[in-house]
Amino acid sequence: MLSLFSRQMSERFNHELSLSGKIPSGLFNAMFDFSGCSHKDAVSTKTLAFDGIFITLYTVLLDKSQMVLCDHVKKAVPSSWEPVALARFIKTFGTHIIVGVKMGGKDVIYVKQQHSSTVQPTDAYTKLKKLADDKFLKNNEQSRINSEEVKLNNQMQDISIIYKRRGGREEMNLPHAEWLQTVDVHPEVVSMSFIPITSLLSGVPMSGFLNHAIDLYLRYKPSLEELHLFLEFQLPREWAPVFKEFPRGLQHKRQSNSFLQFKFLGPKLYINTIPVDVGMRPVTGLRLYLEGKRSNRLAIYMQHLSSLPTYFQLVDEPNDTLPDEESYDKRYMEKVRWKNFSRVCTAPVECYNNNSIVTGAQIQVEKHGLKSILFLRLHFSTVLGAVIVRRPEWDGSFGIAPQSGVLSDLLSKPLTPPPPQRKPDTSSAVYPGGPPMPNYTPKLLKYVDTAEMKRGPQDPPGYWVVSGARLVVEEGKIALRVKYSLLIDIPDEIPEEH
Structure with a gap:
C-alpha cells in the first residue's frame, strides 16, 4: 500500500517505467483517471494512494545499449523552432520507445483525494486499507462494485475510489480468488519500460528544439490535432x-x-x-x-x-x-x-x-x-x-x-464559493507574479x-x-x-x- 502526494506518486510511476522526472506518464493518468493538464491535476489533488495484487509471469527486455534510430528518423528532426515540423515528428514517431514488457495480471484499488476534501489523508488511507483487506485477504464479495469509479458517502466527499483490473478473465464481478486462477491462462501487459526518443539523438544537430517541444507536449497534454497551434x-x-x-x-x-x-x-x-x-x-x-x-x-x-x-x-x-x-x-x-x-x-x-x-x-x-x-x-x-x-x-x-x-x-x-486553490507558476516574465x-x-x-x-x-x-x-x-x-x-x-x- 502506498500513499503519496500527486507529484511524488507520478515520480514513482515513472521510476517503474524506467523514466526520469515527474511529468505524469500515460499509465499514471489512466490509473488515477486523470485526463487534463498535469499542472491543473496536481493543483486539484491532495493525495493519491493505491493497494493491490501484481502478478508478473514473464518479462521481455531489449538491450538499450544496442538501440539506434534509423537514418530517416534522424533526418526528420527539425533544426529550428518550426511548430508544424515539430508536431509532425511527434505525431509520426511518438515521444518514447518501448524497451521492456511485463506480462501477467493486476487487481488494484486506487484512491484520489481532491484538495476540496475535508477528510484527513490518514482517514482516506485507513479506508483504502479496509477495502483492500476485504477484497484481497478476506475475499469479501460485499467489497465488489459494479462500476469503475464510485463516490464515498457524504462524510468522504471528493474522494474517488477507482478499481482497475488487468489480465485474467474480464468478468467485472468475478471474485478476486477466482480471478487469480485465470491470470496464467489470460495474461496481459501489466507494465512497460521506455526510453525517450530524444536520448537516441546524440550527434543530431539542433535536436534541443525537439526535446523542448516533447517536454511541453508531455507536460500540458494538448491534442495531437492541435499540437502545432499549441507550439x-x-x-x-x-x-x-x-x-x-x-x-x-x-x-x-x-x-x-x-x-x-x-x-x-x-x-x-x-x-x-x-x-x-x-x-x-x-x-x-x-x-x-x-x-x-x-x-x-x-x-x-x-x-x-x-x-x-x-x-x-x-x-x-x-x-x-x-x-x-x-x-x-x-x-x-x-x-x-x-x-x-x-x-x-x-x-x-x-x-x-x-x-x-x-x-x-x-x-x-x-x-x-x-x-x-x-x-x-x-x-x-x-x-x-x-x-x-x-x-x-x-x-x-x-x-x-x-x-x-x-x-x-x-x-x-x-x-x-469554491475553496482556494494554488495556481501553478507558468509565467516567463521578469516578475512572474x-x-x-x-x-x-x-x-x-x-x-x-x-x-x-x-x-x-x-x-x-x-x-x-x-x-x-x-x-x-x-x-x-x-x-x-x-x-x-x-x-x-x-x-x-x-x-x-x-
Missing part, C-alpha cells in the same frame, strides 16, 4: 508597459486631472491614461495595477507574446474601440462604494469584426453630469491567414448582461483587484488570445474580465511527409 504559442511572454515605465513631466501633470473618488473626503485614485500598445503581437492577459510611490495611480498592463506566431499576420485597425452607445445606459454605470461618487462603465468592449484581436488598451475618465466615470478603451488588429473558429469565452462566473446595484453584487458571486508591491498594504488596494487575468499553456488547448474585455465591480472593487478566443490556421490538416 506556435509557446513563446516567451512579456508584460507591457515594462515595470517602472511611469509618466513623467507634462504627461504626469495632465493625468493629475483624471481621478476617481469613492466617498466624501476619501483618497483620490489617479488614472494612468497613457495608451498601452504591444505592436503586432497577440495579447494573452490583462491586469490592473497601482503605480507610483503611494500606489495611488491605476494603470492597465497587458501580457503578450514576445513575437508573432508564424501562421497568421496582424493588420492594424485605425480606430480604438469604446463601449457602444448603450454603454452610457445607467444600468452599466456601476458604483464602487457610494452611489453619489465615481462610477465604472461595465459594458463589454468588443470588436464587431470577428477576425480581430486586442493589441492595445487604455483606461480613461469621463465626466457624465457631476460624476466621473471610468471607461476601458481597447485597440484591435485584424487577423490575416487565420480565423476565430471557436466560441469566445469570458472568464469569470457571470455573463455580460447589464447589472446594477445589489443585484449586480449577488449575481456576480457564486452561492457557494506581477510587478513588486510595496511592503505595506496600499490604502487604495481595497478598491482595486490587481489579479492577473490571463491564459497560457496550462489552459487547454493552450493558444488563447484576448479578443475583448470589460471592467466590472465585484465586492466593492474595480476588476477586469477578459474575453478569449482561439485562432486556428486555415488548412484543416498538417501536411504529411511522403
